[in-house]
Amino acid sequence: xxxxxxxxxxxxxxxxxxxxxxxxxxxWGALALAPLGLGAWQVGQLAQYFTYGLFxxxxxLIWGHCGLLCFGQAVFFGIGGYAMSLVTLGMVPGLEAAPxxxxxxxxxxxxxxxxxxxxxxxxxxxxxLQGAYFAIVTLAIAVVAExxxxxxxxxxxxxxxxxxxxxxxxxxxxxxxxxDSVPVYYLTLALVFAVYLLLEALTRSRYGIVLxxxxxxxxxxxxxxxxxxxxxxxxxxxxxxxxxLAGALFVTQFNFASPPLIGFTLSTEVLIWVALGGRTLPxxxxxxxxxxxxxxxxxxxxxxxxxxxxxxxxxxxxxxxFPRGLIGEIIHRLTAPRRGVVGRNxxxx
Amino acid sequence: MEQLxxxxxxxSNFILAIILVAMGLVIIFGLMNVINMAHGELFxxxxxxxxxxxxxxxxxxxxxxxxxxxxxxxxxxxEELVVRHVYHRFLDTILATWxxxxxxxxxxxxAFGPASHTVSSPIAASIEIFGAPxxxxxxxxxxxxxxxxxxxxxxxxxxxxxxxxxxxIANRDMAACLGINTRRLDRATFxxxxxxxxLAGAVMAPIMSVDPQMGLGFLIPAxxxxxxxxxxxxxxxxxxxxxxxxxxxxxxxxxxxxVAQIVVFTMxxxxxxxFPRGLAGRWFGx
Numbered sequence: 321x322x323x324x325x326x327x328x329x330x331x332x333x334x335x336x337x338x339x340x341x342x343x344x345x346x347x348w349g350a351l352a353l354a355p356l357g358l359g360a361w362q363v364g365q366l367a368q369y370f371t372y373g374l375f376x377x378x379x380x381l382i383w384g385h386c387g388l389l390c391f392g393q394a395v396f397f398g399i400g401g402y403a404m405s406l407v408t409l410g411m412v413p414g415l416e417a418a419p420x421x422x423x424x425x426x427x428x429x430x431x432x433x434x435x436x437x438x439x440x441x442x443x444x445x446x447x448x449l450q451g452a453y454f455a456i457v458t459l460a461i462a463v464v465a466e467x468x469x470x471x472x473x474x475x476x477x478x479x480x481x482x483x484x485x486x487x488x489x490x491x492x493x494x495x496x497x498x499x500d501s502v503p504v505y506y507l508t509l510a511l512v513f514a515v516y517l518l519l520e521a522l523t524r525s526r527y528g529i530v531l532x533x534x535x536x537x538x539x540x541x542x543x544x545x546x547x548x549x550x551x552x553x554x555x556x557x558x559x560x561x562x563x564x565l566a567g568a569l570f571v572t573q574f575n576f577a578s579p580p581l582i583g584f585t586l587s588t589e590v591l592i593w594v595a596l597g598g599r600t601l602p603x604x605x606x607x608x609x610x611x612x613x614x615x616x617x618x619x620x621x622x623x624x625x626x627x628x629x630x631x632x633x634x635x636x637x638x639x640x641x642f643p644r645g646l647i648g649e650i651i652h653r654l655t656a657p658r659r660g661v662v663g664r665n666x667x668x669x
Numbered sequence: 670m671e672q673l674x675x676x677x678x679x680x681s682n683f684i685l686a687i688i689l690v691a692m693g694l695v696i697i698f699g700l701m702n703v704i705n706m707a708h709g710e711l712f713x714x715x716x717x718x719x720x721x722x723x724x725x726x727x728x729x730x731x732x733x734x735x736x737x738x739x740x741x742x743x744x745x746x747x748e749e750l751v752v753r754h755v756y757h758r759f760l761d762t763i764l765a766t767w768x769x770x771x772x773x774x775x776x777x778x779x780a781f782g783p784a785s786h787t788v789s790s791p792i793a794a795s796i797e798i799f800g801a802p803x804x805x806x807x808x809x810x811x812x813x814x815x816x817x818x819x820x821x822x823x824x825x826x827x828x829x830x831x832x833x834x835x836x837x838i839a840n841r842d843m844a845a846c847l848g849i850n851t852r853r854l855d856r857a858t859f860x861x862x863x864x865x866x867x868l869a870g871a872v873m874a875p876i877m878s879v880d881p882q883m884g885l886g887f888l889i890p891a892x893x894x895x896x897x898x899x900x901x902x903x904x905x906x907x908x909x910x911x912x913x914x915x916x917x918x919x920x921x922x923x924x925x926x927x928v929a930q931i932v933v934f935t936m937x938x939x940x941x942x943x944f945p946r947g948l949a950g951r952w953f954g955x
Binding site for chain 2: 389453455
């Protein structure tokens with residue numbers, strides 16, 4: 321199976337990429353043209369879902385490719401969101417005069433990444449935490465983080481931070497604010513697409529192959545001489561940075577940062593999006609988030625309390641029957657060459 | 670002195686309550702290597718069984734007897750429909766049972782509404798301990814927990830079933846080769862673990878607010894107890910719950926419940942990282 325999938329990865333160069341390229345063109349093309357056919361409110365809504373999609377991609381990287389089942393990914397999303405809010409609201413001591421969006425984004429990426437790096441150094445090295453232990457520890461961290469956010473008056477406590485300004489083009493703030501839904505939409509889409517290309521390149525590279533090798537069999541990868549803890553650490557750090565960026569984009573659109581952003585519930589929601597979308601392809605995870613949020617938006621009013629019941633059962637069904645995820649399965653059927661397994665979207669073990 | 674005694678009683682109470690929940694979890698985890706995220710919801714179902722029995726005019730005690738039976742049956746169904754299909758995919762058992770927990774919780778909301786219910790305490794009397802009144806029902810809970818621990822240890826260390834179960838824990842393939850029906854054992858274990866969760870829910874219902882969110886509050890401390898204590902040994906949750914519950918009660922009395930939760934969770938994470946096999950694994954080599 322392992323040999324088969326790595327062979328498949330090389331065989332991919334022949335036919336499969338062209339079909340995957342078509343799928344990509346169709347998806348991103350449709351997203352680029354979507355504002356033409358949608359009202360302003362729907363465009364704004366979709367732009368917000370993009371930030372969730374970006375968040376989902378960050379989890380797909382560390383879970384789908386590296387096998388780190390993280391139940392606390394929202395901690396990084398939340399730190400990013402709060403960092404962006406504090407900087408652009410001018411609440412950071414010494415930086416009151418420069419509520420710059422650029423600086424905010426920078427902090428929103430570096431702070432979660434730095435935190436994840438420290439946490440990873442503690443958790444992965446030495447005896448190291450495996451599978452379920454990692455899941456439960458991250459779950460506990462998410463609960464603690466939410467508790468801290470609720471009880472920390474500086475970041476607004478239970479009420480959170482309100483009136484977070486939108487993206488601002490001025491270098492030190494004070495320039496043009498991007499309010500309208502269409503510019504916000506394209507700005508978000510461009511950033512998400514850039515990160516998507518980065519993650520695509522990364523998961524196709526040699527680095528990505530090693531990550532999947534660690535996911536499939538950590539011990540064996542270690543015996544081959546790879547520094548497995550180091551690989552996990554970089555992936556975890558990078559994933560946290562991407563989640564932080566998603567959090568920053570989210571608060572500029574939502575204009576509001578509150579403790580649920582950092583907590584346990586959002587952490588589990590993103591798991592559901594990624595599991596339903598597909599954990600092994602960034603595109604599938606991204607679409608999974610958008611799909612679940614959109615369907616929720618439409619159905620939650622008609623179905624009421626039954627919606628969450630249906631989502632829970634669908635989630636169980638998808639985990640048991642479609643480990644590639646619903647969208648991942650569709651993409652797999654569309655793009656897989658007939659003769660065998662393809663490396664990146666191979667069935668997760 | 671008197672205050673110290675009450676504090677000790679409170680701590681023991683909390684510890685034994687965690688053990689009630691953790692016992693089922695550790696049996697399922699030890700035998701089947703399944704992290705049952707729906708355990709909190711099985712606890713929830715136990716509490717709601719009592720609510721339902723009382724609503725239909727039955728007494729609390731009838732509910733207490735029916736709860737483990739009903740929830741054990743749910744466990745049997747869940748094992749058959751979901752868990753057995755993902756045994757071999759370890760991380761997916763976490764996800765599948767997590768999805769189940771969402772579905773069960775939401776089914777309870779649909780059936781009983783999101784509001785909280787109260788179950789009146791069946792033993793209203795309080796007992797004077799060192800001159801201070803202490804609710805007798807809490808002593809009853811402690812007695813039930815001790816009984817459950819005793820029965821479980823007896824079951825696993827003194828019966829043929831327990832011998833087979835420990836054989837499967839030690840080496841599943843070898844046990845299967847020796848003619849132990851692992852499939853039947855898995856089913857029985859999951860149902861027993863679920864029944865314990867149901868019993869815990871029913872026992873705790875009178876001293877908690879019975880609402881759809883009550884499961885999670887116990888699930889996380891129970892998980893942390895298992896990991897801190899060591900998942901490989903039946904004594905693990907006893908040690909772990911003592912560490913978690915004791916620290917929590919102490920910190921909550923010294924500072925506040927919020928600080929207590931943060932201190933306990935942080936302590937647990939550090940202990941899990943330093944001793945991945947838990948305190949029991951370190952001391953018993955188990």
